[in-house]
Amino acid sequence: MSKSNSELNSILHSGYQHPTSRAWQSQGRNLTKSMFMYPLFITDDDDAEVELASMPGQKRWGVNKLEAFLAPLVQKGLESVILFGVPLKDPKDERGTLADDPQGPVIKAIRLLRRAFPSLYVATDVCLCEYTSHGHCGILFEDGTINNEPSIARLAQVAVSYAKAGAHCVAPSDMMDGRVKAIKQALLKEGLAGRTTLMAYSAKFASSLYGPFRDAVDSAPSFGNRKCYQLPPAARGLARRAVLRDVDEGADIIMVKPTLPYLDIVTEARDLAPNHPLACYQVSGEFAMIHAGAKAGVYDLRTMAEETAISMVRAGATLILSYFTPEFLDWLD
Numbered sequence: 001m002s003k004s005n006s007e008l009n010s011i012l013h014s015g016y017q018h019p020t021s022r023a024w025q026s027q028g029r030n031l032t033k034s035m036f037m038y039p040l041f042i043t044d045d046d047d048a049e050v051e052l053a054s055m056p057g058q059k060r061w062g063v064n065k066l067e068a069f070l071a072p073l074v075q076k077g078l079e080s081v082i083l084f085g086v087p088l089k090d091p092k093d094e095r096g097t098l099a100d101d102p103q104g105p106v107i108k109a110i111r112l113l114r115r116a117f118p119s120l121y122v123a124t125d126v127c128l129c130e131y132t133s134h135g136h137c138g139i140l141f142e143d144g145t146i147n148n149e150p151s152i153a154r155l156a157q158v159a160v161s162y163a164k165a166g167a168h169c170v171a172p173s174d175m176m177d178g179r180v181k182a183i184k185q186a187l188l189k190e191g192l193a194g195r196t197t198l199m200a201y202s203a204k205f206a207s208s209l210y211g212p213f214r215d216a217v218d219s220a221p222s223f224g225n226r227k228c229y230q231l232p233p234a235a236r237g238l239a240r241r242a243v244l245r246d247v248d249e250g251a252d253i254i255m256v257k258p259t260l261p262y263l264d265i266v267t268e269a270r271d272l273a274p275n276h277p278l279a280c281y282q283v284s285g286e287f288a289m290i291h292a293g294a295k296a297g298v299y300d301l302r303t304m305a306e307e308t309a310i311s312m313v314r315a316g317a318t319l320i321l322s323y324f325t326p327e328f329l330d331w332l333d
């Protein structure tokens, strides 16, 4: 039995069920520690601590290393993280079975973080590309095109598994049609809707800034590209429609990704969804670009990182997913 969107829109608790998500509902314009969500790559070698060559200072972590790494950051005021799974050992299949493997890195990390850091808000990216043999974000027809219905059913299943494991927030980044509604309905059915934030990657563009991330999570598609589901860079109209659709389907937080070349879209999203927290993802390529410029002597790293973060807040963002989060915890002291 499918529920109507108006019933899904009636769920408000999911956006303020935690002290951190409550703070995101206030719409200040200064940089604060609470605004920064730190993306973490979790791999299936429990003892891993692997430097990522294209992302200075960032690592792929095994669950056994997380507590020691995060404890000082939580001490400095880290309030939220978002987890990306990086399975490297087990064979991947066409429907991304590894995504919600109970012994997989994401579910193990959710459990560990909830236990080790009771105040930390734990979000999980929800997508299939890190887990599928073909590296696409959904399930495919034989001709290699996206088969949308089983894709959103599978994404909903994965989101429910993360929520059951204790995630405060599930964040679909796949860009399949109707996945926000499918996930909300599945959470509702499982009695999890009120305690699980749904942060939608709503306006996610097909950008050249994702390269370092794909290396980090080993998720480059084995054929083709993602241009049939991620938005074309010039598509302001599609971005607007995607934001409005995700609001209508019950998203608690709207996201724009990447950030710097899309600040106008951040402002559009602010205007289209004035009653929602607005997230933006300063993606791996933006992070690498800021580092590369600083290394080349074009600008000072901290000054530039702060300038970009401020530009996001000025454009309307209230939440910033950034690899600079550990630095900002120091800089904002």
Ligand SMILES: [Zn+2]
Binding pocket: 127, 128, 129, 130, 136, 137, 173, 174
């Ligand atoms: Zn994906």
